[in-house]
Amino acid sequence: MRPTLLSLSFLSLLGLSAGQPRHHQHLHRHRANRAPIEKRDKITVTGTKYSTTTELPEVVVYVDQNNNPIRTTTETVVYVPASVETYQASAPTTSTTKSPLLPTKGAQVDNSTPSSYPQASPTTEENSSFQFTSSADSYPASSGSTSSSAAYPSASGGSLHGVAYSPYKGNGECKTADEVDADFALIAKDYGVIRLYGVDCDQVATAYAAAKKHGNKLFLGIFDINAVEDGVSTMAAGVQNDWDIVDTVSVGNELVNDGGATVDQSLSALSQARSLLRTAGYQGPVVIVDTFVAVLAHPELCDESDYCAVNVHPFFDPNTGADGAGSFVTSTVSNIRSKLSDSNKRIVVTETGWPWQGEANGAAVPGMDQQTSALSSIKEAYASNASNVILFTAFNDMWKKAEASTFMAEQYWGMGGRYSPCDE
Template identity: 25%
Template sequence: MLRKWFATGPHLPLAYGPYRRGQSPGGTPPSRDEIESDMALLAAETKLLRSYGSCDEWANVTAAASSHAIHLYQGVALSADLVANERQLACFETLLHQYPDTIAAAVVGNETLLRGELTATQIDEYVQRVKQMGAGDISTAETWDVWCNLRDQVPRCPGVTRLPDSVDFITAHIYPYWETIPVTHAAAHVIATQIFMRTVFTNTEIVVGETGWPTCGAIKGSAVPGIENQRAFIEALWKWSNLYTIRVLNFEAFDEDWKTTVEGEVGRCWGLSTAARTPKHAGLDWTAPVPDAIPPTATVRIDHPGGNSATATKANCAIPIFGKVHHAQPGWKVRVEVYTNAWYRQDKWYADGEAPIVDGQWAVPEVILAGQGEYNNHKIRATVVDEMGTSVGNPVVSAEIDGIVRTNACTP
């Protein structure tokens, strides 16, 4: 089920932090007028924002959002400070009664497990208490690898055994920059990872609660910050999230200088606008992509990557791949293979390299382009197979791309 409150437009929903230069949580707060000014700017961009707390300046955010008809993915901040947590719950309950039409959903805790501040059982207890307040949709937010319990680059899901049954939907953070992914594959990584998670958490909707690309900071592997790279990421994310009906929130609306103290230089520059509220981009392409034409018979398609291209990979030679299958039958999967000097099944993420099909979509977050020298000219093949691993169709339902040349050194 897709949450109705996500169909808000006109552009991507945004994560919002109200802190300007010289302001910070626990320090100088933004004024009501400053927050009101922000909401007036953002109302032209989106009708859905994510907030990160319910007390003090965050209560002013909810009030200002209400006056501009902006829905909120309302934050309830959790930490190891149990007294502060009680205050957050009390503040949230007050806001819920004051602005029931503004609070579209509640996110109870943000990367709390990642920081090691609370246990899954404790978070579950807070989630249940918020449910008892009469809130609508409720979630908690963690990086996708916390949900999937990443171990040695091989996800074994679900890692968080209790929370998926407690929340109404999963909020996963997916950051290609921190995973050292080149910008040409960054938005595709978000899409592929979300599809992968859906093959595991089959009974719970997956919302990408944060993703983005920084405009300053250090290069991480093949991930290069910059204004133009942020533009490329945003436009690709807009395109693919619409074509695949994947719900994402972009991090974030404005740069926040205070974050250099916790994340270094890169922490301050994820905004689509500077801390002075100056837009970084003129004329972002928000054109609505053309919906797919539905073929009359079973077909498989590779939407990313494209063939006949030179591309950088991660240090382990990996890039994401995803596509669609039309008229899929129950039990069908997509076998993914890469050709260097022979065809190699991509079995790092799925047994036998066979990706489940979810709502007509399939993905593998990492396929390996390991060819060297004359073999650095890769082909990728996607073949539809049944539950026994037998190729489907006569002729076989498959798709193939070729001419993919890796531009960097790597070690698979």
Template identity: 40%
Template sequence: MRVSNLVRLVPLLSVVLALPTNPKYLHEHKDKRDIVTKVVYVTVGEEEATSTSQAVLLNGQFGLEAGNNQRTTTTLQQEITSSTNTEIPVSITTTANSISAAAAIIDSTTTSTTPTSAVVTSTSPASSSSASSSVSDAGAKGISYSPYSNSGGCKSLSEIKSDLSILSNYDVIRIYGVDCDQVANLLQAKASSQKLFLGIYYMDQIQAGVETIQAAVSSYGSWDDIYTVSIGNELVNAGEATPSQIKQYIDTGRSALTSAGYTGPVVSVDTFVAVINNPDLCNYSDYIAVNAHAYFDYNTAAADAGTWLATQIDNVYKACGSSKNVLITESGWPSKGDTYGAAIPSKANQETAIAAIKEKCGSQTLLFTAYNDYWKSPGQYGVEQYWGIYSSE
């Protein structure tokens, strides 16, 4: 079965991904693991798909992340009937790990998803220690941070210093953009031993973003303070870029950063399912940087968030040919919002999930996020404002 025929989406029933309504980074537009019903016409009988990466294209355009199967392999087999060279409609109601079920149908050589060397014990890239498996005193590699007030304004340097004062045990602080003087402010506010995972958010402003970073580094630190620079966040998952465009963005960013004197890792962050479905992305980043949130899996409870995340690390590691280290650049649990299957937001469950993540794969994880983001819209499940690990609610 040719891949071009495997994913002929005619017609597609009402698959709409929410777009950001605020120019800043919005968590809500990134992780749409809703149960979606779509009709896919599949031509059967021409030739067999030969790899899991081909099979997972069934869900590749919808930003669906891997979770437990909503349907069994048997059910999918019954729906993908083998009428030679005949197009048949296949109605698939799924969360994204039905990609594994589809792969098992089409490719009998699908491998186990039991975590192996990808988790903690995988070899660090020889060119950089930035994806190493050391773990901070806080129990995780790092944590993300947004320098915005509740109303969406820019926090002052003194406010940022206050926020970071209780994050000093983390090795890495991740930020997403260069607005609000955040690179300069974080360089001044962080502990001397901490490093920053920086992000350039707008792909039409890569050069300007690098210049802002360079100016901040020249004034308040050195390139040794920078752990990684990310060019873009979840662009493929959001349908805002193709893998080939990601390569162009990374090449542009890397060239500008090299000219500015930076020699550390350059990546583009996406969701783990986007990388699994588009393994070309593995080739462009210096290590594999992916976001993954167990809450959106539907079948995963807070206590199992660590095991779930370790499985996704292994899935990505294998999809990328077991050749590059994997860093989870976001993973957390909401403290308020709607129940989503087995996933129940609460402060207690957030603490349980974070503890589980730290136990299973903390050395490969940047937690999401330091404080609640009240400047965001609540989102479809009412959770987008409530991922703050150090917030009271």
């Protein structure tokens, strides 16, 4: 995971990222990677959407000079009819030397499609501009899955959410087959799909045995895109070529967002993995997983995947409280949908959750009550399509390192504060 920003039922950005233990070469880690952009009082847009001057909260996506998203937040947007003199947006007084971001006066709005955003000229040293979209124009949070070559059904246990799982003990060592089975015994009945991230620690084989026993499906992952062939080979052996138990295979996790791979490298690895998996007998979906920030900037990551797989973490938006987590997720998904070449493509949120311990991030406060509220909000938002969301994470990840940049919460995202039996 990686920090993100957004507000209530609207959308915001700051990177999110996930990974795993250093010696295992992956580490679900959240890290703030951009300085905050100063929030203004109002943005003015001239157009024909309203006949009278109208103020509404809207999602504002700040982008750099190359049109890459930097941050998204909720701003008050003043719609002014074209026939009315442009309203002068008020900017907060500041003692800093930087000017507040302001849109170009009289920017026009194209309301013909949710994917049309007005552009504005930057006035700050950061050389940033903004885009925005209205939640009223957004698509449904998710829909049936389709791809250019085949339609993939929703995950098994369509009424159940998925959950992320890591096969590492608190000391960083690999869990044994018995320890993985003990974990599955605690979580299996509550989740349809169990998401893994790699092939190390013999995790495919141990998770396969546990999933087979307890009736789950597996969302498998090739974390190292420089070793795709080895990953597919290990995966095939681990599931004993019993591909019916595999719901999805992911290629990489937040690599574009994290700077671990370029878009072209990720797409190349996706193509290679899909070809090798088809040859091995797997005919299900193969996807790239990245943060919503990366996907908004590079929707081809989703366009080329068999469905759109994206990590969305409301906790990293300092303007979003726990009870707004579900709205944060669905608004983010709606914004992603507007960027896709196929607006009906299935979108699966492959990580989302809330920590139960750590430091506050503005309105985002860790705690058991807060986690309960956030998870309830997310589950309510996905009540009709539960299989399109994977919660983060099954157990507390004590092998991770607490860091100030992630609000000292990195270890404490376990559902209900639960520890794996081997860490108790």
